[in-house]
Amino acid sequence: AIRMTQSPSSLSASTGDRVTITCRASQGISSYLAWYQQKPGKAPKLLIYAASTLQSGVPSRFSGSGSGTDFTLTISCLQSEDFATYYCQQYYSYPLTFGQGTRLEIK
């Protein structure tokens, strides 16, 4: 199975900050990577797929980049509603696997 490793595991930031979360795959996955946002007690929400394509309705302050083994999710100007846990997921091969999550907290 492809292992997905996110860093950092947790991050403190302030409203208005620019933050970057990294996801590394244990082997090359081309651009078959998705990012999700999960708030406490809620289901994950798709933000980005194909490494950099924004899902319909997702604010443009979210962006994704990368290919191969290294990927990033950037939030350009943090809003209060962005404090949540973020997961990456590879869909290059089975089993589908997720990163362990990055918890974004208010500083």
Place this chain on the structure above:
Amino acid sequence: QVQLQESGPGLVKPSETLSLTCAVSGYSISSGYYWGWIRQPPGKGLEWIGSIYHSGSTYYNPSLKSRVTISVDTSKNQFSLKLSSVTAADTAVYYCARLTYYYGSGSYPRAFFDYWGQGTLVTVSS
């Protein structure tokens, strides 16, 4: 708007079979897409369980494959999960989801989750 809703017992005894159903509204399962199950133990990360196409074609996580069965009922527009011989380690929030997929260079669908149910907590305990 696609909506998914999980249902089933919230408490299952050890060694018994966990059974959940996901009712889909706003989209006909027969029209396409893969449909799947993901779980999340309390305070932990996400684990893909398996996925199914309306034709019945399935993909399972090898770590659970010997205990998992996913089926689809197009007449009721729903799909189901059965997980046998459960233990406390199977305690989790179980989500159903729709998967958008692409066929790349491989012969298998490359899929991510675009619509999710709200999730249902299943506790394994005597």
